[in-house]
Amino acid sequence: MQRRKFLKISGLGSISAGLIHSFLTGTRAENSQDEKNLSLMCEPTTADILGPYYRANSPLRSDIVPEDDNDENTVFLSGKVLTNDCSPVEGASVELWQADGESEYYMQAPDFRYRGTFISNADGTYFFNTVVPGHYLNGAQYRPAHLHFRVTKPGFRSIITQLYFEGDPYISIDPWASVPAAALRIIPLVEVNTSEHKHELNFDFSLDIITGTEPELPEFGGDIRYSNPFVSSLNIQSVSDELIIYAAEVLDIQGKLILSKYRLNEQNVSFKTDALRAGLYFLRLKTSKGIGVFRIVKTD
Numbered sequence: 001m002q003r004r005k006f007l008k009i010s011g012l013g014s015i016s017a018g019l020i021h022s023f024l025t026g027t028r029a030e031n032s033q034d035e036k037n038l039s040l041m042c043e044p045t046t047a048d049i050l051g052p053y054y055r056a057n058s059p060l061r062s063d064i065v066p067e068d069d070n071d072e073n074t075v076f077l078s079g080k081v082l083t084n085d086c087s088p089v090e091g092a093s094v095e096l097w098q099a100d101g102e103s104e105y106y107m108q109a110p111d112f113r114y115r116g117t118f119i120s121n122a123d124g125t126y127f128f129n130t131v132v133p134g135h136y137l138n139g140a141q142y143r144p145a146h147l148h149f150r151v152t153k154p155g156f157r158s159i160i161t162q163l164y165f166e167g168d169p170y171i172s173i174d175p176w177a178s179v180p181a182a183a184l185r186i187i188p189l190v191e192v193n194t195s196e197h198k199h200e201l202n203f204d205f206s207l208d209i210i211t212g213t214e215p216e217l218p219e220f221g222g223d224i225r226y227s228n229p230f231v232s233s234l235n236i237q238s239v240s241d242e243l244i245i246y247a248a249e250v251l252d253i254q255g256k257l258i259l260s261k262y263r264l265n266e267q268n269v270s271f272k273t274d275a276l277r278a279g280l281y282f283l284r285l286k287t288s289k290g291i292g293v294f295r296i297v298k299t300d
Protein backbone atom coordinates (compact mmCIF):
# COMPACT_ATOMS: atom_id res chain seq x y z
CA MET A 1 0.00 0.00 0.00
CA GLN A 2 1.46 3.30 -1.07
CA ARG A 3 -0.26 5.28 1.61
CA ARG A 4 1.58 8.52 0.93
CA LYS A 5 -0.36 8.78 -2.28
CA PHE A 6 -3.56 9.35 -0.35
CA LEU A 7 -4.91 12.84 -0.79
CA LYS A 8 -4.56 15.17 2.13
CA ILE A 9 -7.90 16.85 2.54
CA SER A 10 -9.99 17.23 5.64
CA GLY A 11 -13.20 15.43 6.40
CA LEU A 12 -13.36 12.27 8.40
CA GLY A 13 -15.49 9.20 8.25
CA SER A 14 -15.66 5.82 6.62
CA ILE A 15 -13.66 4.99 3.55
CA SER A 16 -14.84 2.30 1.18
CA ALA A 17 -12.88 -0.44 -0.53
CA GLY A 18 -13.93 1.17 -3.81
CA LEU A 19 -12.18 4.35 -2.87
CA ILE A 20 -8.98 2.57 -1.93
CA HIS A 21 -9.12 0.80 -5.26
CA SER A 22 -9.62 4.15 -6.99
CA PHE A 23 -6.49 5.46 -5.40
CA LEU A 24 -4.34 2.50 -6.19
CA THR A 25 -5.46 2.43 -9.78
CA GLY A 26 -5.60 6.18 -10.31
CA THR A 27 -9.29 6.16 -11.19
CA ARG A 28 -11.84 8.53 -9.73
CA ALA A 29 -13.71 7.79 -6.53
CA GLU A 30 -17.00 6.11 -7.28
CA ASN A 31 -19.15 8.49 -5.30
CA SER A 32 -18.97 11.91 -3.74
CA GLN A 33 -19.32 10.58 -0.22
CA ASP A 34 -16.09 8.70 -0.73
CA GLU A 35 -14.39 11.85 -1.90
CA LYS A 36 -15.71 13.71 1.10
CA ASN A 37 -14.48 11.04 3.45
CA LEU A 38 -11.06 10.98 1.96
CA SER A 39 -8.58 11.85 4.64
CA LEU A 40 -5.25 11.09 6.14
CA MET A 41 -6.75 8.48 8.37
CA CYS A 42 -4.57 5.76 6.92
CA GLU A 43 -1.39 7.56 7.91
CA PRO A 44 -0.39 6.34 11.36
CA THR A 45 -1.67 8.74 14.01
CA THR A 46 1.17 10.88 15.33
CA ALA A 47 2.24 10.73 18.97
CA ASP A 48 1.98 13.32 21.68
CA ILE A 49 3.19 13.32 25.27
CA LEU A 50 1.56 11.02 27.82
CA GLY A 51 1.54 13.84 30.39
CA PRO A 52 1.41 13.40 34.15
CA TYR A 53 -2.30 12.59 34.54
CA TYR A 54 -2.62 9.13 33.02
CA ARG A 55 -4.16 6.38 35.16
CA ALA A 56 -4.09 2.78 33.96
CA ASN A 57 -7.12 0.47 34.06
CA SER A 58 -9.92 2.97 33.60
CA PRO A 59 -13.38 1.31 33.46
CA LEU A 60 -14.82 -0.05 30.23
CA ARG A 61 -17.47 2.55 29.35
CA SER A 62 -18.36 5.26 26.89
CA ASP A 63 -19.98 7.65 29.39
CA ILE A 64 -17.15 9.19 31.34
CA VAL A 65 -18.88 12.23 32.89
CA PRO A 66 -19.97 11.65 36.50
CA GLU A 67 -23.63 12.22 37.37
CA ASP A 68 -22.84 15.17 39.66
CA ASP A 69 -21.40 17.17 36.75
CA ASN A 70 -23.99 19.48 35.17
CA ASP A 71 -21.61 20.95 32.61
CA GLU A 72 -23.68 21.86 29.55
CA ASN A 73 -20.71 21.72 27.19
CA THR A 74 -21.38 18.09 26.36
CA VAL A 75 -19.58 16.32 23.53
CA PHE A 76 -20.26 13.19 21.52
CA LEU A 77 -16.91 11.92 20.28
CA SER A 78 -16.83 9.11 17.76
CA GLY A 79 -14.62 7.60 15.12
CA LYS A 80 -12.87 4.45 14.06
CA VAL A 81 -9.71 2.58 14.79
CA LEU A 82 -8.10 1.61 11.49
CA THR A 83 -4.86 0.11 10.31
CA ASN A 84 -2.48 2.04 8.12
CA ASP A 85 -3.86 0.04 5.20
CA CYS A 86 -7.33 1.39 6.07
CA SER A 87 -8.89 -1.78 7.46
CA PRO A 88 -11.03 -1.55 10.61
CA VAL A 89 -9.47 -2.81 13.82
CA GLU A 90 -11.77 -4.75 16.12
CA GLY A 91 -10.88 -5.13 19.78
CA ALA A 92 -8.50 -2.19 20.07
CA SER A 93 -8.45 -0.58 23.49
CA VAL A 94 -9.17 3.17 23.25
CA GLU A 95 -8.42 4.89 26.55
CA LEU A 96 -9.56 8.50 27.00
CA TRP A 97 -8.61 10.74 29.91
CA GLN A 98 -9.10 14.46 30.26
CA ALA A 99 -9.63 17.44 32.54
CA ASP A 100 -13.22 18.41 33.29
CA GLY A 101 -14.69 21.75 32.22
CA GLU A 102 -13.07 23.42 35.23
CA SER A 103 -9.63 22.10 34.23
CA GLU A 104 -9.43 19.51 36.99
CA TYR A 105 -7.88 16.07 36.54
CA TYR A 106 -9.01 13.56 39.13
CA MET A 107 -5.98 11.42 39.89
CA GLN A 108 -7.33 9.80 43.03
CA ALA A 109 -11.09 9.62 42.39
CA PRO A 110 -12.24 6.02 42.90
CA ASP A 111 -14.87 6.42 40.18
CA PHE A 112 -12.19 7.27 37.56
CA ARG A 113 -14.19 10.33 36.56
CA TYR A 114 -13.46 11.72 33.07
CA ARG A 115 -11.64 8.50 32.17
CA GLY A 116 -12.81 5.47 30.29
CA THR A 117 -11.79 2.64 27.98
CA PHE A 118 -13.74 1.59 24.88
CA ILE A 119 -13.00 -1.66 23.02
CA SER A 120 -13.52 -0.98 19.33
CA ASN A 121 -16.38 -2.78 17.56
CA ALA A 122 -16.12 -5.14 14.59
CA ASP A 123 -16.16 -2.21 12.17
CA GLY A 124 -13.52 -0.37 14.22
CA THR A 125 -15.94 2.18 15.72
CA TYR A 126 -15.58 3.69 19.16
CA PHE A 127 -17.46 6.50 20.91
CA PHE A 128 -17.52 8.50 24.12
CA ASN A 129 -19.93 10.92 25.76
CA THR A 130 -17.96 13.59 27.54
CA VAL A 131 -17.58 17.35 28.10
CA VAL A 132 -15.27 19.99 26.64
CA PRO A 133 -12.10 20.04 28.78
CA GLY A 134 -10.93 23.33 30.30
CA HIS A 135 -7.60 25.06 29.83
CA TYR A 136 -5.08 24.49 32.58
CA LEU A 137 -1.79 26.10 33.48
CA ASN A 138 1.40 24.28 32.59
CA GLY A 139 4.11 26.36 34.24
CA ALA A 140 3.45 29.98 33.33
CA GLN A 141 1.21 29.40 30.32
CA TYR A 142 -2.07 27.71 29.55
CA ARG A 143 -2.22 24.55 27.51
CA PRO A 144 -4.85 24.43 24.77
CA ALA A 145 -7.89 22.31 25.65
CA HIS A 146 -7.13 18.70 24.79
CA LEU A 147 -8.18 15.08 25.13
CA HIS A 148 -5.62 12.37 25.91
CA PHE A 149 -5.70 8.94 24.29
CA ARG A 150 -3.86 5.67 24.44
CA VAL A 151 -4.85 3.20 21.73
CA THR A 152 -3.45 -0.31 21.94
CA LYS A 153 -3.86 -3.66 20.24
CA PRO A 154 -1.35 -6.52 20.16
CA GLY A 155 0.47 -6.60 16.83
CA PHE A 156 0.39 -2.82 16.39
CA ARG A 157 2.44 0.05 17.67
CA SER A 158 0.63 1.69 20.57
CA ILE A 159 -0.59 5.24 20.09
CA ILE A 160 -0.27 7.79 22.87
CA THR A 161 -1.60 11.09 21.66
CA GLN A 162 -3.79 14.16 22.20
CA LEU A 163 -6.54 15.89 20.23
CA TYR A 164 -6.88 19.68 20.14
CA PHE A 165 -9.69 21.94 18.94
CA GLU A 166 -9.52 24.31 16.00
CA GLY A 167 -9.40 27.98 16.97
CA ASP A 168 -8.00 27.41 20.44
CA PRO A 169 -5.93 30.53 21.23
CA TYR A 170 -3.28 28.57 23.13
CA ILE A 171 -2.30 26.20 20.33
CA SER A 172 0.32 28.49 18.80
CA ILE A 173 2.22 28.91 22.07
CA ASP A 174 1.97 25.29 23.16
CA PRO A 175 5.19 23.30 22.60
CA TRP A 176 3.23 20.12 21.76
CA ALA A 177 0.15 21.35 19.90
CA SER A 178 2.16 23.71 17.67
CA VAL A 179 4.53 21.15 16.12
CA PRO A 180 3.79 20.10 12.52
CA ALA A 181 3.05 16.52 13.60
CA ALA A 182 0.09 17.76 15.64
CA ALA A 183 -1.61 19.56 12.75
CA LEU A 184 -3.89 16.66 11.83
CA ARG A 185 -4.94 16.28 15.45
CA ILE A 186 -6.37 19.79 15.67
CA ILE A 187 -9.99 19.08 14.83
CA PRO A 188 -13.24 21.05 14.65
CA LEU A 189 -15.45 21.01 17.73
CA VAL A 190 -18.76 21.14 15.91
CA GLU A 191 -21.69 22.74 17.71
CA VAL A 192 -24.83 20.66 17.05
CA ASN A 193 -27.15 21.49 20.02
CA THR A 194 -29.19 18.30 19.85
CA SER A 195 -31.18 17.12 22.85
CA GLU A 196 -28.38 14.68 23.56
CA HIS A 197 -25.29 16.84 23.36
CA LYS A 198 -24.05 20.27 22.47
CA HIS A 199 -20.98 19.39 20.37
CA GLU A 200 -19.67 16.61 18.20
CA LEU A 201 -16.14 15.49 17.49
CA ASN A 202 -14.95 12.91 15.01
CA PHE A 203 -11.51 11.38 14.79
CA ASP A 204 -10.13 8.17 13.34
CA PHE A 205 -7.03 6.59 14.83
CA SER A 206 -4.69 4.77 12.51
CA LEU A 207 -2.53 2.05 13.98
CA ASP A 208 0.79 1.20 12.40
CA ILE A 209 1.24 -2.51 11.80
CA ILE A 210 4.46 -3.62 13.43
CA THR A 211 6.70 -5.29 10.91
CA GLY A 212 9.09 -8.02 11.92
CA THR A 213 12.21 -6.09 10.97
CA GLU A 214 11.47 -2.71 12.48
CA PRO A 215 12.19 -2.21 16.18
CA GLU A 216 9.45 -0.46 18.11
CA LEU A 217 10.42 3.04 19.07
CA PRO A 218 9.48 3.70 22.68
CA GLU A 219 7.11 6.60 23.25
CA PHE A 220 8.77 9.59 24.84
CA GLY A 221 7.65 9.31 28.45
CA GLY A 222 10.46 11.19 30.14
CA ASP A 223 10.62 14.34 32.15
CA ILE A 224 13.10 16.86 30.74
CA ARG A 225 13.87 20.43 31.74
CA TYR A 226 15.48 22.82 29.34
CA SER A 227 16.05 26.57 29.20
CA ASN A 228 13.25 28.11 27.17
CA PRO A 229 13.64 30.79 26.02
CA PHE A 230 17.42 30.51 25.97
CA VAL A 231 20.08 33.17 25.36
CA SER A 232 23.80 32.33 25.42
CA SER A 233 23.45 28.69 26.37
CA LEU A 234 20.86 25.96 26.11
CA ASN A 235 20.88 23.65 29.12
CA ILE A 236 19.03 20.37 29.07
CA GLN A 237 18.52 18.31 32.18
CA SER A 238 16.93 14.96 32.81
CA VAL A 239 14.71 15.12 35.88
CA SER A 240 14.57 11.39 36.57
CA ASP A 241 17.47 9.00 37.15
CA GLU A 242 16.08 6.57 34.59
CA LEU A 243 16.17 9.08 31.76
CA ILE A 244 19.53 9.10 30.01
CA ILE A 245 20.21 11.41 27.06
CA TYR A 246 21.97 9.63 24.17
CA ALA A 247 21.87 12.38 21.56
CA ALA A 248 20.79 16.00 21.33
CA GLU A 249 20.16 18.07 18.21
CA VAL A 250 19.05 21.64 17.63
CA LEU A 251 17.27 22.21 14.31
CA ASP A 252 16.02 25.37 12.73
CA ILE A 253 12.39 25.68 11.66
CA GLN A 254 13.22 24.31 8.22
CA GLY A 255 14.54 21.18 9.92
CA LYS A 256 18.20 21.97 9.19
CA LEU A 257 20.61 20.62 11.78
CA ILE A 258 22.35 23.51 13.57
CA LEU A 259 23.96 21.97 16.65
CA SER A 260 24.41 18.37 17.71
CA LYS A 261 25.96 16.08 20.27
CA TYR A 262 25.99 12.33 19.77
CA ARG A 263 27.21 9.23 21.59
CA LEU A 264 26.20 10.70 24.91
CA ASN A 265 25.31 8.91 28.09
CA GLU A 266 24.35 11.93 30.17
CA GLN A 267 21.69 13.47 32.34
CA ASN A 268 22.82 17.02 31.55
CA VAL A 269 23.70 18.42 28.15
CA SER A 270 24.41 22.00 27.17
CA PHE A 271 25.13 23.91 24.01
CA LYS A 272 26.74 27.31 23.63
CA THR A 273 24.23 29.32 21.65
CA ASP A 274 25.74 32.83 21.36
CA ALA A 275 26.08 32.43 17.61
CA LEU A 276 22.45 31.51 16.97
CA ARG A 277 20.08 34.08 15.62
CA ALA A 278 17.02 34.88 17.72
CA GLY A 279 14.01 32.84 16.69
CA LEU A 280 12.30 29.50 16.84
CA TYR A 281 14.19 26.19 16.91
CA PHE A 282 13.48 22.55 17.65
CA LEU A 283 15.34 20.49 20.20
CA ARG A 284 15.39 16.77 19.40
CA LEU A 285 16.56 14.36 22.06
CA LYS A 286 17.24 10.67 21.82
CA THR A 287 16.90 9.21 25.29
CA SER A 288 16.39 5.97 27.18
CA LYS A 289 12.68 6.93 27.24
CA GLY A 290 12.33 7.46 23.53
CA ILE A 291 12.73 10.37 21.17
CA GLY A 292 11.29 13.74 22.14
CA VAL A 293 10.98 16.90 20.05
CA PHE A 294 10.56 20.23 21.79
CA ARG A 295 9.96 23.72 20.47
CA ILE A 296 12.43 26.25 21.85
CA VAL A 297 12.98 29.98 21.40
CA LYS A 298 16.27 31.88 21.27
CA THR A 299 16.16 35.48 22.48
CA ASP A 300 18.90 38.12 22.44
Ligand SMILES: [Fe+2]
Nearest residue numbers: 051053146148
Ligand atom coordinates in the same frame (compact mmCIF):
# COMPACT_ATOMS: atom_id res chain seq x y z
FE1 LIG B 1 -3.57 17.08 29.80
